[in-house]
Structure formats: C-alpha cells, structure tokens
Amino acid sequence: MAGMPPPPPPLPGMAGMPPPPPPLPGMAGMPPPPPPLPGMKEYKPEVQLKRANWSKIGYEDLSENSFWTKTKEDRYENNELFAKLTLAFSSQTKIKKDQEGVEEKKMTKKVKELKVLDSKSSQNLSIFLGSFRMPYEEIKNVILEINEKLLSESMVQNLIKQLPEQETLNVLGEMKDEYEDLAEAEQFGVVMSTVKRLKPRLTAILFRLQFEEQLNNIKPDVVSVTAACEELKKSTTFSQLLQIILLVGNYMNAGSRNAKAFGFSISYLCKLRDTKTTDLKQTLLHFLADVCQEQYPDVLTFPDELVHVEKASRVSAETLQKNLVQMGCALKTLDKDLETFPPPQSDRDMFVEKMTISFTTQHEKLEMMHNNMEKQYSDLGNYFVFDPRKISVEEFFGDLNNFKNMFQQAVKENAKRRESEEKIRRAKLAKEKADREKEEKQKRSQQLDLNAEGDETGIMDDLMEALQSGAAFRRKRGPRQAGNNTLLLSRDQEHN
Numbered sequence: 390m391a392g393m394p395p396p397p398p399p400l401p402g403m404a405g406m407p408p409p410p411p412p413l414p415g416m417a418g419m420p421p422p423p424p425p426l427p428g429m430k431e432y433k434p435e436v437q438l439k440r441a442n443w444s445k446i447g448y449e450d451l452s453e454n455s456f457w458t459k460t461k462e463d464r465y466e467n468n469e470l471f472a473k474l475t476l477a478f479s480s481q482t483k484i485k486k487d488q489e490g491v492e493e494k495k496m497t498k499k500v501k502e503l504k505v506l507d508s509k510s511s512q513n514l515s516i517f518l519g520s521f522r523m524p525y526e527e528i529k530n531v532i533l534e535i536n537e538k539l540l541s542e543s544m545v546q547n548l549i550k551q552l553p554e555q556e557t558l559n560v561l562g563e564m565k566d567e568y569e570d571l572a573e574a575e576q577f578g579v580v581m582s583t584v585k586r587l588k589p590r591l592t593a594i595l596f597r598l599q600f601e602e603q604l605n606n607i608k609p610d611v612v613s614v615t616a617a618c619e620e621l622k623k624s625t626t627f628s629q630l631l632q633i634i635l636l637v638g639n640y641m642n643a644g645s646r647n648a649k650a651f652g653f654s655i656s657y658l659c660k661l662r663d664t665k666t667t668d669l670k671q672t673l674l675h676f677l678a679d680v681c682q683e684q685y686p687d688v689l690t691f692p693d694e695l696v697h698v699e700k701a702s703r704v705s706a707e708t709l710q711k712n713l714v715q716m717g718c719a720l721k722t723l724d725k726d727l728e729t730f731p732p733p734q735s736d737r738d739m740f741v742e743k744m745t746i747s748f749t750t751q752h753e754k755l756e757m758m759h760n761n762m763e764k765q766y767s768d769l770g771n772y773f774v775f776d777p778r779k780i781s782v783e784e785f786f787g788d789l790n791n792f793k794n795m796f797q798q799a800v801k802e803n804a805k806r807r808e809s810e811e812k813i814r815r816a817k818l819a820k821e822k823a824d825r826e827k828e829e830k831q832k833r834s835q836q837l838d839l840n841a842e843g844d845e846t847g848i849m850d851d852l853m854e855a856l857q858s859g860a861a862f863r864r865k866r867g868p869r870q871a872g873n874n875t876l877l878l879s880r881d882q883e884h885n
Contacts, residue, residue: 503572505561510553514574517551525580532584533737535594535744545595549588558582585734589726593744596719600748604755607712610704611758614782617701618765621789622772626691633685634661634677655773655785658792662799678799689800692793699793702786706766713759716752723748 503511523531523539531539553561561575562582571579581587621627635652642648664673681688723744730741766785770777775785 503575505557505564506553506572506575506578510551511572511574514551514553514577517547518573518577525577528577529580529584530737532587532590532594533735534739535597537598540594540598542595542598545591545598549591549595552581552587552591553578555588558587583734585731586726590740593723593726593740596723597744597748600716600751603712603716604751607709607755608758609700610709611755611762613697613700614704614706614786615758615762615765616697617695617786618762618769620695620697621769624691624694626688626694629685630677630681630688630691633680633688634658637673637677637680652774654775656780656788659788659795661792662795672799674795675799675803678796678803682800682803692797695789695793698786699790702783702790704782704786706763706782709759713752713756717756720748720752 506514518525530536552558558578558581561571561578564571564575565579568576568579584590631652635650638653639648639650642650661674661677662672665671666673666676678689727741727745733739733741766782767777769785770780777785
C-alpha cells in the first residue's frame, strides 16, 4: 500500500468472462407506484356556476419543480368570496320584468333533449368544445390534416378521453338528418363520425406529438449515465483518492477483521464522516481532505473529472427501460395501423403521408445507446466489484454525488477552520508581544525610580560629611566684609 501503487491487476478469472448479464431485473416491469395524490378539496356551491373553460393541468402533468406543486390556494378561502362568486356567476337565469312590465327574453339557448349521449358525457364534451371555440367541421379537418399548428398534445389527449365509443359515434352518424334537433355534443359526434378510424388516428397523432419530447427526455439520461461510467474509469484523481482512503483505512483497521483489504464498497465513501477524531472536532472525511490539501493537492480537483455524476444520480434505469418499451409498443401498433389503414378519404386526409416517417430509425438508435449504457454500467460493476443487478444506477451514482458534495464541503470547512486557527495564532502572538512590551516598560520605569532614589542618598551623604568636618561653617567672607565696610562708610557720612 505504501507509495500508492497502481490498481491491482484483474482478479483471476476476469479475463474471458461470459457476456454481460441480461437487462436488470424488473426494468421492463411495472414502474414504482406514484406518490399519493394530494388531497384536493371538493367544493359544493349551492347553485351551479358558469364554467371556467381553461385547459386543465392534471396531477400527472406536474413535476417536482412545477410552480403548481407548491401552490396553497386554500389559504385564500373565505365565505364572503364564495358568496360573491355565487351571486356574480350563477348559471341560473331568472325571469324578471323591466319597468314597463315587459318580460325579458332568456339569455340561454333552449336546452335540447339528449337522444344518444348520457348527460354526464354530453356535459364533459360540451366543456371540452367550449375551450376551443372552433367550428366542428374545422376540428375535423385539423385532425385529418394533422395540423400541428392547431393540434396540441392536451387537445388530443382530452379528445381521446371525451369522445364517445365508436359504436355510439356510428349511431350518431346515422342521425345526420336530425342534426339541427340534436344537442351540441351530439352534433359534434355526428361530424366526427365521418372520420374513418378516429380513435386509432388520434392515438397515432398523440404519439407523433409526444415522440420528440419523449426522445429528448430519454436521450440525455442515457448519455449522462454512459458518460459518468466512462469518467469514473478514466479519472486519475479519483483513483488516487480511493487509494489514499484504502491506505488510511487499512492502517486504521490494523489487527481487526477488516484489515488488509484490497478495496472497499463505493457506498462507504458517504460514511467517512461518521468516524470522528478523538477530540470530536473533526471527521475522517475532513482529515482526508486535509491530507490531500497538504500532500496531494491535485486530488482536490477530482469533481472536475466527474461532471456527469450529478445528472446520472437522477436517472432511473427502470423508468428508462419502461419508456423505451412503451415507445416500441406504440411503434409496432402504428406500423400495423399504417399497413391496414384505408385510403385517404379526402384531399385533406394526410394521415398515412405524415405518419410514415422514420420513428423506427430514431427509436432503434436510442435502443442501441441504451444497450451500450447498460453494458457500461455492467462493466463498472466489474471494475468496482459490485453487483449492478442489486445496486441501481440511481443508487450508485447517488452515493457518488453525495460524497463529491460532502468532500467539497469538508474542504471548505477545513479552510474556514485553518483561517480561524490562524486568527487565533495571530491574536496570541499579538498578545505575547504586547505583554513583553508592557513588561519592558515596567522594568524601565522601575530603573528610573531607582536612579532617582540614588541621587537623593548622595546629597544627604555629602551634607553629613560637611557637618562632621566643619566645612559647612567655613564660608568665604570677602563679599560679606566688603558689604559691611560699605554699610559703615554710609553711616559715617550720614553722621557727619
């Protein structure tokens, strides 16, 4: 382990191994159950109100990051608001007279009695038609032409959902002569009954509208996982880091049953911070980050060599497999429909012409990419010694991504700790310097005091010596005698 040798040679028997295992079990099976539906409150106004004819966004349309996922509209509920809504938007019309007593005409059309459809189906279909406000004949032509400028995914989805069954449409088709006497929803049914193989046609159109989006959803995931597998095997800095961890771990495990390891599970990387130092101030992860910082600074750049790991950590291989299978089934159904589809029923009927495009080629290319991705992941299992059938793509790269983030965080925390320690060190040095200066100042002050005391003692000694010797009493009289003579002379002059 010392000196970090290159990775050991392949284990015996790895050369000439059988082909990769079959696709991961369960990948073609049912997807995991979706999260429970949010509790949608059901309101019951006292009277029916006019409808808000919007294009509904369903729960199945939402993603985790959708704005609508986070809304909490019930915080705005209040009875006053509901009362105002009821008063302003009641669909019931009352007969009332003007000032002259003349009865006003009702604003609503005469309700026609349903002859084929039940009331619920008719109401749902009427709400759908009200959201488009397009003549029925024009809706029919848009479908025949596959006019993608006017056809939207939600429109086709709702149309498939709300349309009566083909048997009911056939019955309505025989009631052309009674068209004016039929309710609006039934009139629409009469018009649409003239479109041959309407439901299969709409299903194929929906597939066409969704195909590009599905392709663009699946392809980046396949590319991310494939690239992440390749990056892991090519990264020299990550390889160094694993070897450093192996060395440290074997050293720490000396004498235990976990000593003398040749490697370790990648999932262990996320557990490095569970081992704490004796003083409980650091973890093994922080320690390793410090070792790399001081001795192997290049290792700190390993996240730059694993750029696709984060995206790969969000990929569900099971969902990828499921979506590819669904696309394959839809393509087979479309191919069969095209083989048996009747000739164009009019010049506007562009179904066969527009649906005969290279969906199959694009799907086959995507399947090849997906097969390569699975092989790369299987190879990675062999490379890091784990079972790719038991550890999912999402789990494996999720652990790696978490470790990458934790390691980078540990590097930042170490830098802050060192900065804090440096501040403490500088403050300590500054305090020691200040203490020394203070001590030197006190010494100088004491010396001055001693010098001053020594001067006073010398003066007293001189004075005592002078007193003892009599020198203090022997003074020069010259000036004083001169002064006395002058005083006597002055007095004689005054006397004379």
